[in-house]
Amino acid sequence: MKIFKNKITENKVNESKINENRTNENNVNESKINKNRINNIKQKLQKINIAKTEFLKIELKNLKKETNGQGAAEYILLFGGVIVIAIAALMIYKNYFSNAQTNLNASNDFEDLRNAMNAT
Numbered sequence: 001m002k003i004f005k006n007k008i009t010e011n012k013v014n015e016s017k018i019n020e021n022r023t024n025e026n027n028v029n030e031s032k033i034n035k036n037r038i039n040n041i042k043q044k045l046q047k048i049n050i051a052k053t054e055f056l057k058i059e060l061k062n063l064k065k066e067t068n069g070q071g072a073a074e075y076i077l078l079f080g081g082v083i084v085i086a087i088a089a090l091m092i093y094k095n096y097f098s099n100a101q102t103n104l105n106a107s108n109d110f111e112d113l114r115n116a117m118n119a120t
Helices: 002-065 070-098 106-119
Strands: none
Touching: none
């Protein structure tokens, strides 16, 4: 009977060791699988980041080459410059035309011009 009891306890101990080994193996396998999954996810993220970076570089190069809308800005600057020059000229010649000493009178000047043209 004692031998039988010893064998039963021995079998139980062996079974518990086998179960522990299986559990440990399962845990190791699960951790390996999880590590592989994590590594795969990391690799995919790196590929996505590289692709995004390359895409942004290409877009920036294309943006540098783009010239749409440039003509309108140049026209605005050109007209602005002409307006500034015209205003400066008017301010300079304002005193010249408004000065009473010059005796400028547009209607008299045109009449003199017409008379001179008719005389010839």
